[in-house]
Amino acid sequence: MRKAGFVSTGLVLACTVQFASAQGMGGMGGMGGQNFAAIDTDSNGELTLEELLAAPNINENQARQRLETWDTDDSGTVSEEEFNNRPRGGGMGMSQ
Numbered sequence: 565m566r567k568a569g570f571v572s573t574g575l576v577l578a579c580t581v582q583f584a585s586a587q588g589m590g591g592m593g594g595m596g597g598q599n600f601a602a603i604d605t606d607s608n609g610e611l612t613l614e615e616l617l618a619a620p621n622i623n624e625n626q627a628r629q630r631l632e633t634w635d636t637d638d639s640g641t642v643s644e645e646e647f648n649n650r651p652r653g654g655g656m657g658m659s660q
């Protein structure tokens with residue numbers, strides 16, 4: 565029994581709840597609605613390849629590519645911070 569595990573689980577749950585209420589408890593997400601909590605189906609705070617694969621209209625290659633691109637610390641999963649800092653649009657230097 566380690567307190568740390570329990571505390572971090574509680575934190576993740578609290579974050580999820582906060583995130584949900586910040587979104588207005590909608591779940592309907594009128595505009596694309598791609599948010600971290602929605603993709604992180606097991607709510608462990610990390611996006612795995614499996615969770616990325618569960619997104620609609622994505623094949624395995626695209627999911628792997630996203631994981632590689634977003635996982636800036638090479639941990640094999642995408643944290644919420646990495647997700648928030650991910651490059652948009654999928655292009656290289658096409659933002660202008």
Ligand SMILES: [Ca+2]
Nearest residue numbers: 604606608610
């Ligand atoms: Ca997860």
Ligand SMILES: [Ca+2]
Nearest residue numbers: 635639641643
């Ligand atoms: Ca990572």
